[in-house]
Amino acid sequence: MSVNFVSIIAKPKITITTNPFLVSSPLLFFSNKTKMKPSILTAFSSMSYDKELAAAKKAASLAARLCQKVQKAILQSDVQSKSDKSPVTVADYGSQALVSYVLQRELPSELFSLVAEEDSEDLRKDGAQETLERITKLVNDILASDGSYSDSILSADDVVKAIDCGKSEGGSRGRHWVLDPIDGTKGFLRGDQYAIALALLDEGTVVLGVLACPNLPLTSIAGGGSHHSLPGEVGCLFFSVAGGGTYMHSLDSSSAVKVQVSSIDNPEEASFFESYEAAHSMHDLSSSIAKKLGVKAPPVRIDSQAKYGALSRGDGVIYLRFPHKGYREKIWDHAAGYIVVAEAGGVVTDAAGNPLDFSKGRYLDLDTGIIVTNQKLMPSLLKAVRESIEEKVPSL
């Protein structure tokens, strides 16, 4: 199948074909035999996902550039409300279009499936033409600034199509990219933390994750120090491949350092992250858990999956997330953060201690909430969570 998806001046075609590598590759072998020795896992994963990792890093970095540009000069008309009342901006759409386009350009021989947050429905309504034009210009400006696709100028229609590639249902078969083009839109609008979160699912398992956090300081934010950084010291990109560890570098350079979760095993020395927005997570439940556990420090409240990134390098040891009743977690809100923490030696489970299952489609079916910490603290954290939930059952 060949898809003439983008109006390109020289009109090269993007050919989307099934990758023969998928059928016979060691990746299937890897995902069906999860008990393989770590050394073998490392060899397979770093061998198998190099191209995908490079493409994902490029896509997330360009999307971060677009978001930074918009955050500096956000206009009132750039922000809209979705049907669930959550905000969406030209940067959310532009970031999704850019990542979708870059992945397809960088990986032309792979079958492309993308599970992503945004769709173009509102952009196709009467009166949205100006917004769509602004998004199209933003995407083209970023592509031009990068210089690697100088043959391409996307039309508004191309941008809509790139956004709508994100409608895949995901699942347990084959490969699916998972994208939150801006995670933490409310933080983005406040000028605070947000992330571009991109992961790859292979046979239902998260095998690769890239988390670009344009406002996260390069040095630790332990104790809430994020507000004191100079502009040049912010902007991190975390990346992980299954079995290969987690690395971080500045958004402006590619010299990476390996990161590791904190090894603190005394809760009295631990600090914990939670949502900035009380509407996203029950702060009273988190504080009762922290108290039960013996945590002394106040919560560090920041937006988005930047919490996973900060935890992966040991800025804090615990992340507690308890959405209000009726909220269903989506896979794009956790996939990249999950692998970044897991590969740095951390543990991510639901509130009952079950591993997260990303293979069930666009949503995560889970028990009550998501908890994250290091291996040593997990048993006592789970106990504190269980006890606090039992005490609070009527309000859950």
Ligand SMILES: Nc1ncnc2c1ncn2[C@@H]1O[C@H](COP(=O)(O)O)[C@@H](O)[C@H]1OP(=O)(O)O
């Ligand atoms: N009512 C809600 N409860 C929990 N999470 C929400 C809710 N509304 C939006 N979110 C999502 O929660 C995440 C931000 O959480 P945090 O509180 O950790 O910053 C984002 O993915 C955000 O979506 P979005 O990607 O649109 O920003």
Ligand SMILES: [Mg+2]
């Ligand atoms: Mg949103």
Ligand SMILES: [Mg+2]
């Ligand atoms: Mg999100």
Ligand SMILES: [Mg+2]
């Ligand atoms: Mg989002």
